[in-house]
Amino acid sequence: ExxxxxxxxxxxxxxxxxxxxxxxxxxxxxxxxxxxxxxxxxxxxxxxxxxxxxxxxxxxxxxxxxxxxxxxxxxxxxxxxxxxxxxxxxxxxxxxxxxxxxxxxxxxxxxxxxxxxxxxxxxxxxxxxxxxxxxxxxxxxxxxxxxxxxxxxxxxxxxxxxxxxxxxxxxxxxxxxxxxxxxxxxxxxxxxxxxxxxxxxxxxxxxxxxxxYAPILPSGQAYQFYFLQEVKSFITQPSPGLALKGPGFYEISGVAYSANGRISKVMVSTDGGQRWGQAALQAPVLSKAFTRFRMAWNWNGGPAILQSRAWDEAGNAQPTRAQIVAQRGETKAVPPVTAFPSQHYNGITSWAIDGKGEVTHVYA
Structure with a gap:
């Protein structure tokens, strides 16, 4: 293809x-x-x-x-x-x-x-x-x-x-x-x-x-020699560019991973984090590797906000975006393919779905 x-x-x-x-x-x-x-x-x-x-x-x-x-x-x-x-x-x-x-x-x-x-x-x-x-x-x-x-x-x-x-x-x-x-x-x-x-x-x-690879934090300190890529997940389907074709059953799917070992669970929300359901993890679940997660979803045709949140076997939880920017700060909008405004973002990603099934990136 x-x-x-x-x-x-x-x-x-x-x-x-x-x-x-x-x-x-x-x-x-x-x-x-x-x-x-x-x-x-x-x-x-x-x-x-x-x-x-x-x-x-x-x-x-x-x-x-x-x-x-x-x-x-x-x-x-x-x-x-x-x-x-x-x-x-x-x-x-x-x-x-x-x-x-x-x-x-x-x-x-x-x-x-x-x-x-x-x-x-x-x-x-x-x-x-x-x-x-x-x-x-x-x-x-x-x-x-x-x-x-x-x-x-x-x-x-x-x-x-x-x-x-x-x-x-x-x-x-x-x-x-x-x-x-x-x-x-x-x-x-x-x-x-x-x-x-x-x-x-x-x-x-x-x-x-x-x-x-040592950006300056809002505190004035350099974010240096922080080696680990911490626990993280994101939804790959649905996602921007993959519009839903009318109400009905869909599978929400994505990947999760952590430098601290195996993924222990992934929770998925369809309403911007108000309610969460546990996703199924595809076997085998390996340490420091991608874990595919999946959850069935019956879309009613109304607005929705999809989020995923992962935990690893060491007990670490994927942070929210608000938690990340409180520590690291924000930057002006930059073209996503050409700039590195900061490092090690592992916060939650949110996809909004409108009544037409179009998927956009939002902060929620």
Whole structure:
């Protein structure tokens, strides 16, 4: 189907920030196909010869090591299903007035896939970690050599050097030939085109962690080194652009996910949060992965406001939009595909349905 495609902000591939957003409103299930997985890069995608590419691990280690792609392929592999979400996903919901756009434009910078690769802890242990190492700096092979600082606790937990995505080699826009995968953590930290890991005592305070992904809060403090993509959900069907064709039975469906583990429940409201019903969760419900929720709804043809709210197994509840903006502030309306007014929006999204069945974005 020709209309099932990513929206590209930079179709000519110019060396600047570019996005490709997932069309969640046209998908079902929980796994995002590789060709529809969101992509974002800050200077285009590098053209890498896999035979010449190297991963260097050095710094506070006893034995600095260099790995080729063939060498990594000889290590024990692991697979896990997990979501990756850009810290700027859903940022248009920080605007003072609701932006009229599709779920793809508003929430399209998150996707979920099965990733396969080598545990980072396996490689780090082989180097002989110096006890003074508390952080690592991961660097990509793109034009700006994008780098992010990662605590060693995460590196030794569930971090992976990902080589495969949904069973095939990584797509170029998702880091071919290898990327760092940090399940549940801010997308920018999952460094693509990975070429260097340096173990250090303190974070590097690189450009992207000190500026781009560190917005200033109303308090004047920087929202910095906040890694987790917290519990969140949004309704994909119905949603803007998918008008209802008269009264009757419909299925309300969407996705929920959390960096803090499995989704425990999702509640759905059709009257702007006055009353709630519990949605069914599609099995299997996996940790740090998309969970599809569904609820039957008999629309009477009158006005309605659809909302979803998720909880995770750690007891965290998805906040309301009012709770989010009270802490982080609001911004002027901006085009949803080109700007990052703030980071880590995980509040409730509201869709209004009028008597004609048209769906719009509202704050409720």
């Amino acid at each position: 020709k209309n099932v495609a990513r929206t590209l902000s930079n179709p000519q591939g110019e060396p600047r920030t570019q996005h490709g957003r997932t069309p969640h409103h046209l998908l079902q299930g929980t796994i995002t196909p590789n060709g529809l997985h969101f992509v974002i890069s800050h200077a285009g995608d590098p053209d890498i010869d896999p035979d010449k590419h190297r991963l260097v691990i050095h710094g506070l280690v006893k034995r600095p090591l260099v790995f080729t792609l063939d060498a990594l392929a000889r290590y024990p592999m692991v697979s896990r299903v997990t979501f990756v979400e850009c810290g700027g996903n859903s940022a248009p919901l920080f605007s003072k007035a609701p932006i009229q756009a599709s779920v793809q434009a508003l929430h399209g910078l998150v996707s979920c896939a099965e990733w396969t690769g080598v545990r980072l802890s396996t490689l780090l242990e082989e180097t002989g970690i110096d006890p003074k190492a508390k952080w690592l700096i991961a660097e990509g092979a793109d034009a700006p050599a994008l780098s992010r600082s990662v605590p060693m606790t995460k590196a030794m937990d569930d971090a992976m050097i990902a080589l495969y995505q949904n069973g095939e080699r990584l797509m170029p826009g998702n880091g071919y030939p290898m990327r760092l995968l940090l399940p549940g953590w801010e997308g920018n930290m999952n460094v693509k085109w990975l070429r260097r890991i340096k173990l250090v005592e303190a974070p590097a305070m690189s450009y992207y962690e000190a500026r781009t």
